[in-house]
Amino acid sequence: MSNINTEKTALMSTLPGDDVRQIMWRFADRYEHQMVVQATRSVARGMVARLVADKQRHTHDWTPQKQEMLKAFDEAGVTAAFMEPDQGGYITGPKNLVLALVAFELAWVDAGAATASLANNLALEPIHEKGTPEQIHHYMSGCVPPKPGEKREILRGSFALTEPLPYVGVDAGMLSGKIRIAEWKEGKEPIIQVEKRGRFITNMGYATFVTAAVDTDDPRIKSSCMVILEKGDQGIYDPGAPTLKLVHQLSCTHDPIFNLKIPASRIIGGYTIKDGVIIPNYNHNEVIEAVFRRTRVTVAMMTTAKLLSAIEPVIRYQRTRYRGGEAAKPGTPRYDLGIQQKEDAQHRLLDVWATGEASASLGFEAARLFDEFDPLEKQKDAMFLKDGIKGPRAQMKVFAEPRKRALEYIEIMGKPEAQRDAKRVQDLENDFLTMYVVKESLADVFCPACKLWNTGYGATMMREAVSLMGGYGITEDCPGFLTQKWSDAQLEATYEGPECVQRRQMSLTMVSDVFLAQFKNWIKDLRALDAKKPGMGAGTLASAMELWLWSIEYLQNAKDANGKTLYAGQRQGVTFPMADALAWLLGSRQLILDTLELERKGPENSVLAEGLTGFVNFYSDLSYLQAARAAGEVGKVCAELVYGYQAKGATCALPNAAIKTFAELRSKLDGSLAGARLAKDRAAEAVTQVMIPEALDYPL
């Protein structure tokens, strides 16, 4: 009998190293990024790992040892990676990718350490995105570690949105934190009284400034806003008690209390005065929207890093499981492969691995998208400020034409390159508002998608990784700290907006015509790719995307058995699962794209020459099996939603044509799975052969 997998293919020789990662995640020519990665890694696998090994996670208190970690971040350039050179940093331009890499490297060992580092950027973000030039300069440069000989205390910040129950959680609209005018002398800057209590505020044990969301409690202040509080302001600045959290103990979380007088110049983004009323330039929602759309990507990367960090310890555990026993003599499969002799152990590890890879591909793409989007947004903000365009309606009006041009652009880009009108493409690309619309439509889907899927589904798969280590997995001695990483993942899925927030955002953004037009182009591209390279699962993914697309269009137009609209804001039972399904698709597609990039750019790196085919084969197989997993999810979700709202026994309530189309698409999807399991078998063989280091490069 012939066996389709017996044909000899090159296997992956070693675990993917920096050369492979730099190509896949597109920073092979960004040396500053590569250096930040190395610098961060040395802190993570050195000091941070020792803190975990030394049981510093066992206390809620902020110990001197934990404080040392901040110094290590400062010395290694991690703290200043966020700043511009004129503020004392060393990287020019947008920092989304580099911060995603920092989060990834730190969370590889401990996500709490990543949170401690990134929470400072979170505190700065409101100022960075919407602050006045003076605010930006003062706080950004204040957070840069002093140079040798420079006499200055470094500033460290907290971001305070969340409040004691019942307010501010998922529904960030309702604030109990308030501002009133305390004093307003003629011709002088108004003085504002701020009352705010925070809950679960990171860095608060040592923060010297806080960016806080507050609502107006005074007719002389027009709207909510964000303000900057400083330790030393007149009144109460009480960091409060440490939060008794069970995760991320290398970050410092407190429930603070503030009752302070501050000058109105601390309103983030400034204000104007009209008829004796202070009008903040940005309300708190505008600020936090700009903040979270970026910072959520770094959170997503934390769970991702942990999944990928689990691969090496799991392989080592599996292979060495029986060594030392009577039956496992060196040279026997039992000795060399241990548990890896068993197919299920290989396959489950591959599921963890594929999830980690797809979520990395998705998250880093989101980070790169924001690197492209940032300058466009700055340009747009500047234009709106100059032309006095304020409020959603006025803004919509400005975008009416660019939106049409964006759709035209996407249509042209959907054609083969030879058939495109190059001049028109150039003109459209030079029009920043058009590009803004295109990129925003992607950023608004990719950011919540990676936050949702990487952390939520990632947490589930982190449990799977733990289970692969048996009892060892749930001990403190488990190499790679897998149980800590698993429980930490629950926080990553929660803070900066739990999963429902991401689903809610996606349910609005994923039905935008600009996004869906691009989505349709991707299906075409995947079909073309599948014709050329059938071994990557591109056909499976394209079929799953077609099914999703058909379903979302159907759900938006159809009604349930009671005549109620299916796809609607309140109907989370419909919108939310479709968001999850889309996240699966996006991750799977990005993994395919990153594998193609590796295949294309790999030959330029002579180090990789020897092993490239093995890597490309492995990643193609992984892409295939991930496409199949995504297809399974999408098929399940769509079938349940399309059929599930019909009255029992009356699927015929669906128009016949609709049932037929759905059934055809579903059956095409099922048929497209041919080959997926063979790919999994091939990848499994690679997993049993791949060379791993002798020991983990960080302590236990």
Place this chain on the structure above:
Amino acid sequence: MTTAFNIVVCGSLVPDPLQTLEPIQGPTGPALKNEMMLPSVLDPWAGHALFEAANLAKHHPGTKVYLVSLGPKAKLQQLMMTIAQKVPFEFVCLDGPASGFLDSREVAKALASAIEKIPGLDKTKLLVFGGYSSASRDAGTTMQMIAEQLGISDVFLGADELKVQPDGSFRIMERIEGGQYQISSCAGAPIVIGWATGNLPEPPNNPQVGMANMRTIMPALQKAQPAALKTDGIQYASVQLPQQQRQTKIVKDTPVEEIAKEIVAWIRS
């Protein structure tokens, strides 16, 4: 009196010691399994030499530090992402193998001629540093041969300390048998030192230092010439792992005395 030196550090990469290093017979002679694919680190002894050089430069304004490396240039580029962040230096790159199976005489020739070609190098101020040994070839022969080629007769091996005396002369501590030091005085440059571990900690990574170094590193990598190395000088009859092997094991919080006792027992066994 402070003197400005020209310090040339010779050092290249070795496979990360945590990796499995398995000798195999490659197409061009003995090699390590998947050697190109394995991550590498700066040879630890050469690393000490580099940190000593940087420290000396800090205390002797005007001193220039060069790092001369013979290795596969794409791998050296990767290595620079870490090493360039540690201390400031100018980079000189020779593209070629960094394998432990190369003839050290050939390596020394290539390095010496690269040193000769450094523009503006002042030989009267020249300190050539390197490791007295290497993690990939523990022969301890390269530095002497470089000295020979450059015509430098003051050579110190296994050094842990170099002090510049007020009169500009050097006081050097070399390791000798039995945990003892031999202390020598030397009138001044030029000298060659093969460093042992020195006394300095590894500097932390600092991307800002790295970015400054990259200004010379990238051009150096781009114009790196393939090093002409003859490989016919040495024939390897066979290559194998040592018979006596110690398995790596990881035990937490073991006192140093315990570790020492275990090693002694292992040697005796």
